[in-house]
Amino acid sequence: MSDGETSEEDADVRSIKSSRRQRWRHWTEGIAAAAAIALIAGGLAISQSIEAPLADGAFTNDFMRTELHEIVSGNVTPAQVTAFYAEQFGERMDPARLLDARVTRVAVCDVEGRRGAMVEYELGGERLVYYQLPLDGRRATADLHLSREGSLNVARWGDDRSEHVLVSSLPAENLEEYAQQRMD
Structure with a gap:
């Protein structure tokens, strides 16, 4: 292998690693957003079931x-x-x-x-x-x-x-x- 082929392979490997990182980042952002929505919805459901005491x-x-x-x-x-x-x-x-x-x-x-x-x-x-x-x-x-x-x-x-x-x-x-x- 020549130095030119190695740098092309390195560039390909870097490109693949970069796209994987971006995919994982999108997945983790999506999971974090879904978890936040679930926590907010759960909190709202719980707060509605707890009634304020009568005045x-x-x-x-x-x-x-x-x-x-x-x-x-x-x-x-x-x-x-x-x-x-x-x-x-x-x-x-x-x-x-x-x-x-x-x-x-x-x-x-x-x-x-x-x-x-x-x-x-x-x-x-x-x-x-x-x-x-x-x-x-x-x-x-x-x-x-x-x-x-x-x-x-x-x-x-x-x-x-x-x-x-x-x-x-x-x-x-x-x-x-x-x-x-x-x-x-």
């Missing part, structure tokens, strides 16, 4: 409605509350410990599309409403959260099965005490 205002709006669908009203016994929960929710929810107060109403509530139970109490002439919504795959914070929406106080907490909310014009300290009774 406290959703509960105060329900509290202010006058035409709630009543299941049981009047002087309601603990046995009636338990029977209501069993009939409406089966094993998904059970009534939390009832407050030592007169129960005036038990009803199904629909808070921004989430179906749950509402137990209304009368305490010292004031209305106190307890909401319990099953989590159904959602998460609720176990910590007690107190807030004020307009003229109403709100106490919220959760457990492994339900989100719990107390709404009333009673002082926030009272709601905190009642919430602690239910949490214990």
Whole structure:
């Protein structure tokens, strides 16, 4: 072989190596782009399945409605509350410990599309409403959260099965005490 043939072969080898590198670069760029698209699509799908928690205002709006669908009203016994929960929710929810107060109403509530139970109490002439919504795959914070929406106080907490909310014009300290009774 002469030097002229060697340099032609070297040029051919370099050309082949260069085209292979370009092909691999295109493949790796394509794979990286596909992986990025898959990650973005997966992130969007996950973020849509995680619902934002309901605002406290959703509960105060329900509290202010006058035409709630009543299941049981009047002087309601603990046995009636338990029977209501069993009939409406089966094993998904059970009534939390009832407050030592007169129960005036038990009803199904629909808070921004989430179906749950509402137990209304009368305490010292004031209305106190307890909401319990099953989590159904959602998460609720176990910590007690107190807030004020307009003229109403709100106490919220959760457990492994339900989100719990107390709404009333009673002082926030009272709601905190009642919430602690239910949490214990």
